Amino acid sequence: MIKISVLLLAFTFFSCGSNTDKSKENAVKNVSEAKLTDEQLLDVVQKQTFRYFWDYAEPNSGLARERYHPDGVYPENDYNIVTTGGSGFGLMAIISGISQGYITKDQGVERLNKIADFLDKADRFHGAWSHWIDGNTGKVKPFGTKDNGGDLVETSFLAAGMITVREYLKEGSEKEKAVAQKYDALWKGIDWKWYTNNKNVLYWHWSPNYKWEMNFPLEGYNECLITYVLAASSPTHSIDAKAYHEGWARSGGIVSSKTKYNIPLLFKHNGAEEFGGPLFWAHYSYVGLDPNQLSDQYANYFDLNVNQTKINYEYCLANPNKVAGYGADYWGLTASYSRNPDGSVGYNAHMPSNDQGVISPTAAISSIVYTPKESLALIRNLYENHKNETWGNAGFYDALSLGNKWVAKRYLAIDQGPEVVMIENYRTGLLWKLFMNAPETRQGLQKLGFHSTKYGF
Structure with missing residues (x-):
């Protein structure tokens, strides 16, 4: 079985109390998570x-x-x-x-x-x-x-x-x-x-x-x-x-x-x-x-991947489609579940040239080897500010459109x-x-x- 951290065990313990205890729990929880x-x-x-x-x-x-x-x-x-x-x-x-x-x-x-x-x-x-x-x-x-x-x-x-x-x-x-x-x-x-x-x-x-x-x-x-x-x-x-x-x-x-x-x-x-x-x-x-220090006659592969990731990041910062929330701590376009026009769940290969207003957490998280600062900003934002909506029993859910109050x-x-x-x-x-x-x-x-x-x- 997966070991449960002491921090999460503490949260579970606090949740067993009264409403007053729960208020204290929320305060402690917010402070504790902010200090991770x-x-x-x-x-x-x-x-x-x-x-x-x-x-x-x-x-x-x-x-x-x-x-x-x-x-x-x-x-x-x-x-x-x-x-x-x-x-x-x-x-x-x-x-x-x-x-x-x-x-x-x-x-x-x-x-x-x-x-x-x-x-x-x-x-x-x-x-x-x-x-x-x-x-x-x-x-x-x-x-x-x-x-x-x-x-x-x-x-x-x-x-x-x-x-x-x-x-x-x-x-x-x-x-x-x-x-x-x-x-x-x-x-x-x-x-x-x-x-x-x-x-x-x-x-x-x-x-x-x-x-x-x-x-x-x-x-x-x-x-x-x-x-x-x-x-x-x-x-x-x-x-x-x-x-x-x-x-x-x-x-x-x-x-x-x-x-x-x-x-x-x-x-x-x-x-x-x-x-x-x-x-x-x-x-x-x-x-x-x-890809670190890996090259052939066509490219340096670390540069290739860093550049692709940064272009994706810069696109989200520029946000030409004015998608609610896009920014330095909410970015990353890749293939994932997606939001259909009627609000139902579909699948789409999101990228700057196919921006459906859907962020896929894996895009930024899996890019941490290329853009650690930017990736950690996304992780921290979702975990600390949107955990109730975006976090489940196998990590962050697959796709998000927080501006539309939609999560797959x-x-x-x-x-x-x-x-x-x-x-x-x-x-x-x-x-x-x-x-x-x-x-x-x-x-x-x-x-x-x-x-x-x-x-x-």
Whole structure:
């Protein structure tokens, strides 16, 4: 079970008294929370958000549910649907939870072993898992009509988590080494080369029914850099570096000379070349891939991500649509649940060029490694001033439009996961160290022409 902080226990104790006691409680609570240090505040957020992947994981598989709705109402009966990519973030979150003492190592290893056994039996397509999996059966749950086979991008997020787990456990007890070996075998079974379709580019999908009909080549820039890094890193099914340079980097066409708010974009963001894309593009590939001091012939990747985040932040400060509340402590646009015009809950890829007046807490929180001051301002504002509306049993809710008095009191794995992992990387760098020091990662990055002064290559 997750350890409950002394502070929260104290609040629970105070709440048992009379109305007078409750008034005193509110005063004490406000003062106490205002005095939380940045480190204490981050620990509270990380610990609570971690619960998504521990207390609210899909029970049969142990993997991350696609979504968690505290009210128990789910669309299309998908209570047991797990997400491949979100589960990759979840694997890293479990390592973080062990390291921070939220769970014991034995508890974490038991869950990781359960997950590995489930994934070993689940549907795979040339080694890749589908976007969604039925947590009861291990069978593919189609994400769309033709999207009923392998999803290489989601698989790459999962594989990054697998490598991290292996590195964390490989020198441990005999049981820990055995679990590490399971993840090693799973990751090495992914046939990255198959997904080139004999061309110098990777493709997102392959289906046994529809083959390559979705025809979605992975061209930069978006969230898919890690897919090329892992495909080049595979010791069993590696791709040629040409796929990265000609496919992903489009023979240099990925580079942009544009600026916004006097901040260079550096890359052409697909479909969002003026302001950059949704902020998850600065998160998903970099939960394990450390952008600090990482560069290749196209960009410095820390600068790339800092710049995208700052442009997103500056847009919210400029607030051209006059959205109520946008400012230095209420910002961050990325894909999440969203507010439909009628006030119902939908889904949208929020970004400056698609501003729906909805802030996604994961946008700023997961950017803490790039903009610590600005991210902490958002966290502190929500926690201290809007906790009653925005805080639930798995951390901050997924999407907010406070000016409209609207909150999507729901959670998505792909949003909660980067929060836990990036807070951990900000606090300790643990997950970056594990992933970047894996021998395959280093070899793959060097194969593609990357350099990291931080890691000595």
